[in-house]
Amino acid sequence: MNGHYENGDFFLKFRNETLFNDTNSIEECLRNFDKDKDQALDLNEFEQLLKSLFSFKGNSYFMQIPKIKTMFNFFDTNKNDKIDLFELENFWFKMVKPTLLPKSALLIVDVQNDFIDGTLTLKKxxxxxxxxxxxxxxxxxxxxxPFETVVYSLDWHPADHCSFIENVHYRKIADNSPIKENIKTLDSVIFEDYPNIPQRLWPAHCIQGTHGADLHPNLKRVDPKTDPMGRSVIYVYKGCRSDIDSYSAFFDNCKLNETSLRTDLIKHEITDLYICGLAADVCVAATSVDGLGLNYRVVYIEDAVRGVDLKDIENQKRNLINNGALLAKSKDIYNMVTCRDRRPELGYATFLSLVGSKND
Ligand SMILES: [Zn+2]
Known part of the structure; x- marks a missing residue:
């Protein structure tokens, strides 16, 4: 490995709140990458810094030059084509901090009996x-x-819920409904009453308080009182109102009502969401999209999801990547959460939220 790295990874030791916040650390960073000793980083030196920041075991991830230039220009606030110590301090807290000191939550979506071997089993x-x-x-x-927090979401419907095919005759079908007669499971209809959007129809499932709505018996429940890693736990219930469905663990499908999830994540200062569970192309995807919309850095754990329809699963994955999510495998999660393995995709997501907030 070249001389830019200390034990292969210059940034590793700064995964420590106190050391990170020490101004000497920023100066040390500048010295380490300032090869021509002019007390500032030019574009090439900044590129080396980014490649060291976004690396694993001393091996840099590929980063596109235009993206590096965009970041350089953003942080070069006095436009002298150099990042000086003052500008590096801004970069340090805005970009390096979320990369080295994220607060990560595992978000387990709807791993409930009905989706596994109950009325809405994915097998069918x-x-x-x-x-x-x-x-x-x-x-x-x-x-x-060692996540900060583990979140369990539960689909949690009243018996008269609008998403149940068994209940379709209790509501009037609107004139503009795509289907009005011979309505079958998985069809989408529009009901005359609020809210005036297509509702996909499923077999009755996850009715509040039933066995089908329980989390799968083999799924481990973290107990914050006894957890050896000291993790907190959040439970979030969605789809609780009769007349509107909620695929996302954050909002109902019209974004008229919000669950408790965002408030609870804020309490624990969560920045990164690692999302898995059921169903990949429905509730996992909707939760991931809303997480991105709320400026969380989102990791979709590809091998820890199962879904309804293969084509929809692939389309949703593409959509998530286009919206800034990172797709990862469960075997990589430990090194990512402990910030040994630092992915540029999450850095781009951080950067985009900075640019977005500047334009607000
Ligand atoms: Zn449901």
Whole structure:
């Protein structure tokens, strides 16, 4: 490895709140990358810094030059084509801090009996997935990864919920509904009453308080009182109102009502969401999209999800990548959460939220 790295990774030791906040650390960073000793970083030196920041075991991730230039120009506030110590301090707290000192939550979406072997078992959906397969993968993540917080979301419907095919005759179908007769499971209809959007129809599932709505019995429940890693736990219930569905763990499908999730994540100062569970192309995707919209850095754990329809799963994955999410495998999560493995995609997401907030 070249001389830019200390034990292969210059930034590793700064994953410590006190050392990170010490102004000497910023000066040390400047000295380390300022190869021509002019007390500032030119574009090439800044590029080396970014490649060191976004690396794993001393190996840099590929970063596109235009993206590096955009970041350089953003932080070069006095436009002298150099990042001086003052500008580096801004970069240090805005970009390096979320990279080295994130607060990460594992968000386990709807790993409930009805989606695994109950009334809405994924085995009977077009992709014929077995939802139970995510349980040991998620348990292994719970056993090994020191998240700040573990979130369990639950689909939690009243018996008269609008998403149940069994209830379709209790509501008037609107004139503009795409389907009005011979309505079947998985069809989308528009009901005359509020809210005037297509509602996909599913078999009755996850009715509040029933066995089908319970989390799968083999899924590990973190107990904050006894957890060896000291993690906090959040439970979030969604789809609780009769006349509107909620795929996302943050909002209902019209964004008229918000769940408790965002407030609880703020309490724990969470910055990064690692999302897994059921169903990949429905509730996992909707939760990930809303997480991105709320400026969380979102990691979608590809092998810890199962879904309804293969084509929809792929489309949603593409959509998530386009919106700034990172797709990762469960085996990589430990090194990412402990910031040994630092991905540029999450850095771009941080940067975009900075640019966005500047334009607000
Ligand atoms: Zn539901």
């Amino acid at each position: 959906c077009p992709a014929k997935h077995n939802g139970a397969e995510v349980v040991p993968i998620i348990n292994n993540i719970i056993d090994t990864v």
